[in-house]
Amino acid sequence: MISIDPEVIKELTTKGIRVDHRAFDEYRKIKIETGIIEKAEGSARVEIGGTKVIAGVKMEIGEPFADRPDDGVLITNAEFLALAYHEFEEGPPRENSIELARVVDRGIRESKAIDLKKLCIENGKKVWMVFVDIDILDHDGNLIDAAALAAIAALLNTKFPKLDIIEEDGEKRYVIDYEQKTDPLPVTQKPIGVTAAKISGKILFDPNIAEESAVEGKISMGITDNMIASIQKSEPGGFSIEEIDHIAEIAMKKASEIRAMLG
Amino acid sequence: MAERELVIPGDMLGEGISGSGTYMENGKIFASVLGLAERRDKLIFVIPLNGIYSPKTGDGVIGKIEDIAFSHWIVNINAPYSGVLPLNEAVTDFVDLTKTDLTKYFNYDDIIFVKISNVTKTKSIQLTMKDRKCRKLYGGRLIKITPAKVPRIIGKGGSMVELIKNHTGCQIVVGQNGIVWIKGEKEDLAIEAIQYIEEKSHITGLTDKIKEMLEKKTGKGDENGTKINS
Amino acid sequence: MEQKLIVDGKRIDGRTFDQLRPMEARAGILKNADGSGYFRLGRTIAIAGIFGPRQVHPRHMEEAEAAILKCRYNMASFSTTERNRPGPSRRSKEISKVIREALMPVLFLEEFPKSAIDLHVEILQADASTRCAGINAASIALADAGIPMRDLIASCSVGVVEGQIMLDIAGKEDTEGDVDLPIAYYPKRDLITLLQMDGMVTREQLKQLLELAKKGAMQVYEAQRQALRSKYLEE
Numbered sequence: 001m002i003s004i005d006p007e008v009i010k011e012l013t014t015k016g017i018r019v020d021h022r023a024f025d026e027y028r029k030i031k032i033e034t035g036i037i038e039k040a041e042g043s044a045r046v047e048i049g050g051t052k053v054i055a056g057v058k059m060e061i062g063e064p065f066a067d068r069p070d071d072g073v074l075i076t077n078a079e080f081l082a083l084a085y086h087e088f089e090e091g092p093p094r095e096n097s098i099e100l101a102r103v104v105d106r107g108i109r110e111s112k113a114i115d116l117k118k119l120c121i122e123n124g125k126k127v128w129m130v131f132v133d134i135d136i137l138d139h140d141g142n143l144i145d146a147a148a149l150a151a152i153a154a155l156l157n158t159k160f161p162k163l164d165i166i167e168e169d170g171e172k173r174y175v176i177d178y179e180q181k182t183d184p185l186p187v188t189q190k191p192i193g194v195t196a197a198k199i200s201g202k203i204l205f206d207p208n209i210a211e212e213s214a215v216e217g218k219i220s221m222g223i224t225d226n227m228i229a230s231i232q233k234s235e236p237g238g239f240s241i242e243e244i245d246h247i248a249e250i251a252m253k254k255a256s257e258i259r260a261m262l263g
Numbered sequence: 264m265a266e267r268e269l270v271i272p273g274d275m276l277g278e279g280i281s282g283s284g285t286y287m288e289n290g291k292i293f294a295s296v297l298g299l300a301e302r303r304d305k306l307i308f309v310i311p312l313n314g315i316y317s318p319k320t321g322d323g324v325i326g327k328i329e330d331i332a333f334s335h336w337i338v339n340i341n342a343p344y345s346g347v348l349p350l351n352e353a354v355t356d357f358v359d360l361t362k363t364d365l366t367k368y369f370n371y372d373d374i375i376f377v378k379i380s381n382v383t384k385t386k387s388i389q390l391t392m393k394d395r396k397c398r399k400l401y402g403g404r405l406i407k408i409t410p411a412k413v414p415r416i417i418g419k420g421g422s423m424v425e426l427i428k429n430h431t432g433c434q435i436v437v438g439q440n441g442i443v444w445i446k447g448e449k450e451d452l453a454i455e456a457i458q459y460i461e462e463k464s465h466i467t468g469l470t471d472k473i474k475e476m477l478e479k480k481t482g483k484g485d486e487n488g489t490k491i492n493s
Numbered sequence: 494m495e496q497k498l499i500v501d502g503k504r505i506d507g508r509t510f511d512q513l514r515p516m517e518a519r520a521g522i523l524k525n526a527d528g529s530g531y532f533r534l535g536r537t538i539a540i541a542g543i544f545g546p547r548q549v550h551p552r553h554m555e556e557a558e559a560a561i562l563k564c565r566y567n568m569a570s571f572s573t574t575e576r577n578r579p580g581p582s583r584r585s586k587e588i589s590k591v592i593r594e595a596l597m598p599v600l601f602l603e604e605f606p607k608s609a610i611d612l613h614v615e616i617l618q619a620d621a622s623t624r625c626a627g628i629n630a631a632s633i634a635l636a637d638a639g640i641p642m643r644d645l646i647a648s649c650s651v652g653v654v655e656g657q658i659m660l661d662i663a664g665k666e667d668t669e670g671d672v673d674l675p676i677a678y679y680p681k682r683d684l685i686t687l688l689q690m691d692g693m694v695t696r697e698q699l700k701q702l703l704e705l706a707k708k709g710a711m712q713v714y715e716a717q718r719q720a721l722r723s724k725y726l727e728e
Contacts, residue, residue, distance in 0.1 A: 095590045098583045110691045217594075219688065228699055231674070231690035234590075236597035238684025241703045248696040271721050272599075272636050273644035273681055286601070286643060293681070295601060295641040297721055312725065313528065314639025315546055317604070343546040343560075343608035385557060386606050411639060465725055 006214035013199040019211065020049075024204040025250050032149065032261055034157040039178075042158025042185065046150040049208055050140030055132060055150035057158045057185075061121065061174050062129040072119020073129040076105035078136065078147060085139040097136075103232045104134065104148045104193070107222030111191035111229035113152065118186040121163070126174060128160070130185070141209035144220045144232075148193030153262060158185040191229055192258045194251035195220040203243055205250060219247050223255035267301060269465070270294040270309055282308030298411070299465060312465060316342045316410035316440040318379055318388050323396060325405070325438035328373045331365050338377065338390055341407070341440045346388040348377060353392045374400045374444065376436055400436065403446030406454055408461045410441035415464040416457055423470060427456050430477035452480055498654050498666055505666070506535075510659040513649065513709055518629065518720035520637045526613075528638020530720070532630035534649075535663050538617040539626035543638040546608035560605035564593035566627055568616040577619075588624050589614075595628055595648070595677035595687035601641040610640060621667035622650045625713075628677050628687065633717050637724070643679075646686060647714035650675035651706040653692060658701055660709045674702050678710035 009019055018024070028049030037043035042057035064071055078101035080088040108114065119128035132154065134147045159181035166173045197207035197215040207215060216237030222230035228248060233239065239247075270276065274294040281287040284296045285307055294300060298311040318324070318340065329345060330337035336353070338346040350358060354368055369375065376397055381389040391397070408416065416437055417424050428435055433447030445453045456473055463469060498505055508514070514535030523529035526542035533539075549555035566589040570579045592614060600610075612634070614627035625648035632645045652662035653672035662670050672692025679686050685703065694702065 095586055099587050099590055102583065102587050106691055110693065217686075224693070227693045227695060228690070229693050231688055232591075233685070233688035234594060236594045236686070238598055238679050238682065238686040239688070240683055241685070241700060241707070244685065244688065244703060245696065245700050248699055252696065269722060269725055271645070271718050272642040284641070286641075288643075288681075293643070295643065296639055297636045298639075311639045313637060315527065343548055343605055345548075384606075386608075409639075 003213065004210040009211055009214035010200045013202050013204070013211075013214070016202075018204065020208060022206075024202065025254070027206040027254065027258070028208065030149070030258065030261060032153050034153055040154075041161060041178075041181070042154045042156070044150045044153035044157055046146050046153060048140075048142055048146045048149075048206065050138060051142060051146045052138040053134055053136050053143070053146045053150045055134045055147070055154035057154045058131045058133070059158075059161060060129045060131070061126055061163075061176065064120070064124065064127040068116075069124035070120045070127075071116040072114075072127045074105070074109060074114060074116065074132070075129065076101050076108070076132045076134070076151065078104065078134040080136045080139070084136045088136075088139070099232070099234065100143055100147055101134065103144055103220060103222075103230070104132075104151050106230040106232075107148050107191045107193055108132075108151060108155070111189045111222060111224035111227075113187055113189040113191050113224070114155065115186040115188055121165075121174070122172075130155075130158075139209060141212045142195050142206050145193040145195050145206065148191070148222065149258065152187075152190055152192070155185055155187050156190070156262060158187075159183060160185065189224045190259050190262055191222045191224045192255035193220055193222055194254045194258075196247040196251070198237060198239060198243065203246060205254060219244065221248065221251045223251050226252060267299045267465075269298075270300045271297055274300075276300055276307050276309075277302075279305040279307045282306045284309030284311055310414075311411040313409050314411050316340070318342050318344065318346070318382050318386075318440070320379055320382050322379045322439035323394070324377060324379060324440040325400070325436065325442035325444055326375055326377050326390070326440075328369045328371055328375070331369075331371065334360060334365075336365070336369055338375070340377075340379075340388065340390075341410075341438075341442055342388070344386045344388050346377070346379065346390040348390040348392070352380065352390065369399065374405065376400060376438065376444070400444050400446075403434070403444050404450050404454070406443050406445070406457065408441050408443060408457065410439070412461050412464045413437060413439055413441060415460055415469065416443065418470065423460065423473065426470065426474060427453050427477065430481055431456075449481075452477070455480075498669060499657055504659065506664065510657060511705060511708065513661045513712055514663055516713065516716045518633060518716040520633045520720045520724040526634070526638075528634045528636070528640070530630040530633025530637060532626045532633065532717075534622055534626050534629075534661065536618055536620035537622055537626045537663070539623065539630040540615050540617060541627065541630035541634040542613045542615075543610060543634045543640065544613075545610040545638075546605035546640070547611070549607065549609040555607045555609070558606050559602040560600075560608045560610050562593050562597055562600065562602065562610050562612060564589045564596075564612045564614065564631075566592055566614045566616070566624065568619055568623065572616050572619045588627075591687055591689065592624060592628055592631065596631060596635065596646050598679055598684070598686050599643045599646055600635070601643070604641055610635075621663045621673075622661060622675060624687075625649050625675050625677070629713055629717060633720055636721055644681040645714060645717050646677050646679055647710040647717060648675065648677040648687060649706060649709040649713055651702045651709065653694065653698070653702070658698065658705060660705055672702070674706065676703065676706045676710065678707055678714070680711065680714055
């Protein structure tokens with residue numbers, strides 16, 4: 001596959017031009033659809049430009065972690081589907097998909113987007129486990145923001161399945177009826193991922209795949225209200241404190257704009 | 264900057280011409296390796312204290328035959344890249360490849376002293392035996408030293424290696440790639456001396472210390488008449 | 494807020510807010526590795542070993558124009574209070590990636606095309622900031638291996654505990670603190686090459702945290718340099 005030469009991107013960026021003629025702080029068109037997978041407790045499909053991801057939420061009953069006996073469990077996973085990009089391969093998760101899932105997970109967790117205490121069924125014994133699975137369908141850059149947005153949109157779309165607790169001979173049985181949806185998941189925050197890239201010493205937002213081939217480094221921030229809840233720098237290359245502060249400033253603005261789209 | 268000062272990557276070395284082991288940024292020269300900084304006129308360079316061998320055209324190295332192909336040998340030269348020794352760079356007589364087995368000349372695991380005739384930008388390493396010093400090395404022992412310390416083992420104009428040869432009566436071949444071949448009755452003593460030099464390569468007055476050590480262990484001075492050319 | 498981790502303006506282990514735990518740095522601690530380093534920060538102990546540049550295995554990973562840096566961060570199973578299950582985890586894979594990316598900017602990888610530099614970071618004891626200690630040991634190991642580099646990378650973490658910004662959180666501060674922010678710092682160019690954060694901060698706090706982390710990293714940097722110097726200057 002032949003793609004745009006990273007050197008061309010670097011040169012254009014130096015001149016203040018982006019390959020798709022966006023402003024440096026401008027996102028591509030964002031589309032959010034929810035409730036697209038009926039079998040899931042919650043789901044969302046997000047597009048940022050040509051990047052397409054789907055997040056599905058499934059819930060099960062399980063045991064809490066020993067050190068947090070009354071907290072529900074949140075597990076985030078990401079799959080880079082082989083059909084999404086010629087360099088993705090089948091097989092065990094690679095570094096990039098692991099990092100993506102962990103960054104999305106921290107965005108949700110650190111912002112306390114879900115009240116995990118409300119997922120407790122029986123202290124120390126049974127809690128709801130929330131699995132957020134993200135499928136990358138088409139990779140056109142900035143997967144972190146698309147995945148984070150799909151995850152929170154899917155969680156906002158999630159409803160508990162019906163749970164019946166049946167006591168027989170002093171033993172409890174937990175029966176889930178996945179066909180019947182009940183209350184919405186207690187989502188109290190809407191963390192938004194905002195990613196900036198540094199190319200030729202300049203900072204730009206929402207890099208597309210051509211731009212990602214030319215980046216020195218990227219910084220993704222998880223933003224909640226007017227707080228930064230998580231940060232991840234990726235790719236080799238460094239940032240000055242001034243650059244990081246600039247990214248934080250723009251990220252706050254972009255996050256509010258994107259959050260408004262969640263309704 | 265003091266003479267032969269110990270420097271660390273990132274240390275500022277002043278202004279001038281940036282030599283090996285250094286880099287230039289904003290008109291200033293900095294050390295890029297841990298080593299001893301030296302200045303010769305305007306040239307500033309750092310002699311590394313450690314590091315792997317980076318092949319250079321013209322270097323004589325000791326290698327091991329790693330693989331044999333249709334018309335060339337692949338030679339491990341203690342570098343990140345193997346060297347290629349083509350048949351016509353190794354053998355002067357005409358060879359009918361349909362009838363000849365190349366192992367007749369060099370077999371797997373044979374040790375050779377070989378010259379690097381070319382290093383391409385993409386690190387293809389071409390080797391040749393067309394040099395007076397190139398030959399197959401039979402028997403003896405091989406030791407590995409830090410390639411950066413090879414000049415210390417050889418000494419000024421070969422003085423250090425001559426000193427060891429004269430005191431031990433051993434044949435010694437030093438490859439620029441940090442492989443040293445030693446053969447003779449006092450192999451152990453020669454190895455001890457070489458390892459001592461490697462360990463103390465950054466101290467001054469090393470030649471005298473080695474001489475003292477060799478004289479003490481052999482109980483005498485130079486063994487006259489045992490000079491063997493490497 | 495009830496303060497348990499700050500008593501009379503001091504931290505539970507007696508440190509001030511801008512004080513690192515005691516450090517110990519050493520170079521060349523292993524015989525077989527081409528370069529090695531040791532870094533201790535309080536009870537967190539990391540060792541790092543370098544092999545290479547050497548031939549790339551598997552071959553398809555090699556790059557025509559530069560060496561690749563491969564990094565494996567691992568926590569010893571005895572390094573934690575509860576036994577750490579051996580082998581790579583999702584956490585260790587992510588940390589391996591960010592450590593590699595933190596170090597790459599200073600390396601002259603283009604000097605060794607088609608080769609690999611293998612970096613192994615082993616955490617022998619973990620009490621917060623293991624990736625930082627790992628990076629610090631790795632930087633020493635890279636220099637010790639004679640790999641050409643522009644500078645050393647120094648790393649430390651900052652955090653917010655009971656509303657107070659502090660350097661190098663450890664022990665209970667780590668498990669009960671609100672914010673953990675590790676950085677790696679490239680002093681010659683004044684750049685941050687590793688940046689991660691968990692917790693909630695304002696933009697202003699973020700700036701303060703980064704400034705404090707930079708000060709801590711400069712102390713680490715001095716310790717690393719001293720370790721490399723003393724390997725050769727002892728006699």
